[in-house]
Amino acid sequence: MSDVAMNDLSETPVRTRATDAKTVLAVEDLCTDFRTKAGSVRAVDGVSFELKAGEILAIVGESGSGKSVTSLSIMGLIPEPPGRIAGGRVFFDGQDLTKLTDRQLQKLRGSSLSMIFQEPMTSLNPVLSIGRQMTEGIRQHLGMSADQARRHAVEMMRRVSIPAPEHRLKEYPHQFSGGMLQRIMIAIAMSCNPKVLIADEPTTALDVTIQAQILELMQELRDMTGAAIMLITHDMGVVAETADRVIVMYAGQKIEEGSVEEVFRAPRHPYTLGLLGALPRLGQAGAVGDTELNEIPGVVPPLTDLPPGCRFSDRCSYATDKCRAETPPLETKRPGHIAACWHSDELESPT
């Protein structure tokens, strides 16, 4: 099977078109702090990126990397206290979201800027019918009448392939499966024609066959509406198959960014390289015990006790004294591919 995997590189150039599209969301030097018993910690530390119309940008990282806090900061959903956006700007639709009042943000959320979460079950109110929850936002944001909103909701449900939508509108969340609920969450999120959809681990709670359905659906909707999607995930496989560009985060910082092809073919940060090597690859397993997976020694450092210099230095096999003393800047390593590492040139390609 492995030879099939190797040879059948059917290059479908779906990822090339977003390059000169309009920027819809720009995050500049975002910093988010949390107060903890052990003092204030910076969960997101100086993250900047742009999201272009019609592209799928993946933000990938392990737990504690700050990827979810980044998305919540953009949405203005950081609980305050203990959280606080300590600096930076988020440009969307010609305005800086960090300067908006809750009321103004509320207007944007769910209309031109919407979000779906990991647990569809807990994101919906169990005592309200699906129809009620779908039409609420539509009526509020699009100013439709009850009847129009209902018809729009039916149309949206049809679009996410829920059978018998007129009938199912009357049902309650517990009558749906997890995959169906995530479809409904997507339908709700897409119902007011958002420019940006933030999907925070949308398939992590779902089975792999259902995950395939949902990812396919998200790509279809992107193609249909031209919305930009920010996909937060920990799964490199999902990134490779779904996204156009990828940002890798580690301990609150962006450490690498580039097109998915570039980053997977030749990662310029040892952490990214390590993550790719740690993954068992379908169809590439040798005899059991012959090949070891790549281990990244140690654990992600606690935000209260970060090593000086490069935050990955104490786990990195390439690290030198320079890494332990000076923080590497984000530099362009190849066109459209940036990384923060002093030793990018020494990295080998992933196997």
Add this chain to the structure above:
Amino acid sequence: MTPAPVLAVQGLVKRFPMRGGRFVNAVNGVSLEIRPGETLGLVGESGCGKSTVGKLIMKLHDPTEGAIVVRGQNIAGLSRRLMKPVRRQIQTIFQDPYGSLNPRMTAGAIVGEPLKIHGIASGRDLTRRVAEVFEKVGLRADQMTRFPHEFSGGQRQRLSIARALIVDPEIIIADEPVSALDVSIQASVINLLIRLQKEMGLSLLFISHDMSVVEHVSHRVAVMYLGRIVEIGPRDMLFSNPQHPYTQALLSAVPVAKPGARRRERIVLKGDVPSPVDPPPGCHFHTRCPIAEDICRQKAPALNTVDGEHRAACHLRAPDAPAARSAA
């Protein structure tokens, strides 16, 4: 001839009673065996019954029907007292690295507990053995006095492994042992498991939903769907030449961390897994199967030989052909 299995499960059935006199058919006639020093991977999606199979073997539940044979002894009906010596042979690694360690016990006490329970060691001897096994799983002996919450997720899973290994078992049931861990940590735990298995000649039942992980660790693999095994066989055969449409769909749905490298056309299954309270008649998979025919709706397929030990329960892909059987 293949060596005698250390564990064999025959016709295992588990029905959980529900209100209103109905049943959840969690496991519906599962037979499998694990041979000495071998890892059997048990894969399937949530609700397929793979974890229940594990729990039945651990005797956390009593099976409704069927036999569980450990070294020639059927343990399905054994009392708690008679089960105790068997428990030493079968150890368990649980999924949740946070929940499976008693938060009020020190790491050393947790790992040493099986020795106490089985009266194998006490006092200084116990401490020495605990220290040894700590080292074996990559922990430091001075960490014995710490409490579970002072360890990271990966270290906790190492504690779980240490607890399982300390009584020198023959069989380890590992129920999703790495699915709660981050990728980089997951890799080190998988490497450790494989290494220890080789060293100690353990037999492993590795229950997981992750096809890539199962492929990496298993010698043989069984795929479950709605309480039944739909395909079983040596790993390489099953992964390179899957016969059951469900296995094919499952494999094709796994996202591959290589942009543009789709192995084959992704088979996106329609709909959801039917309820195990009311499984469809005939082949359980026919409601979602892209190739189902009339016979699939009427008759449940048996596990038929595909090639040698590779067997699949499909009327259309692995028909019960005597020719194929004699050839093998």
Add this chain to the structure above:
Amino acid sequence: MQQRVRNAMAIASAAGSHVDPVPDTQGRWYVFARNLHTVFSAATANRGAKLGFFLVLALIVVAIFAPLIAPYPADQMGAGMSLLPPNGDYWFGTDEFGRDIFSRVIYGARLTIQVGLIAVGISLTIGTITGLVAGYAGGWTERVLMRLVDVVFSFTETLIALAAVAVLGPSLTNAMIAVGVAAIPFYARVAYSVTLVERNRAYFDAAYVAGAGHLRLIFVHLLPNIVPPLIVVATLGVSSAVLAAAGLSFLGLGAQPPSPEWGAMLSAGRDYFTLAPWIMIYPGVAIMIVVLAFNLLGDGIREALDPRQKS
């Protein structure tokens, strides 16, 4: 959305909770000291809890050193003139027999502590065992025990206490027992529900499949894990027990004169309230402070033991 917000907070607290450069310490004393530290830091987690903690501490000190603190023996009649208002010699005034109310309130602290400890001791012990056994055993044992608890639960505690005292006869000891017995179902319910939760945790399964026997499962695994929530309940329970026993004494069913029990003092002061309100005010305030102290402490411990705040 709520869920996400909580997740975000969890991320933040997890980020802060990694700090454990634990000194390289060994052995049982280390474990003991750490547990002690946990309890102490729990007890003084926030300002309210700290106040409660020191009030309770003060109560204990007062009770222990009552003979040293009180200027007169508790029931020395004619220590002063009768019904003297508070003044420099008799800080809380005197009662109709000329007893010093300050001294009586000080000695009363001893009785209050006794009441609290014994009553809560009874209900905590029996309640915990009942709930734990019911939750652990399941099946018929569970059904019978918990139905029984439900039946008792359906009477109000005061009614049960009244009935018990009516049978046993009025005395402070009987009042303590009555209050303790009346609260058993409550503790049993709490113990039962936390046992069910802990029983379904994976560590319990892990011990079970390792072959642990009943006693080990109950005493090594379940009990230590259900104790923290029960401590909270018991701390809060002290205040209701004190209140209930004072109530019984007030009704004449508990402590009998001349006992300086606060409830009994209230009762005795009723007739003179218009003439000498201090007879009732000071024991009343004392009861209030004790109840408040234990409530604050209990709330503080609960907050400190909240799993969401723990790593």
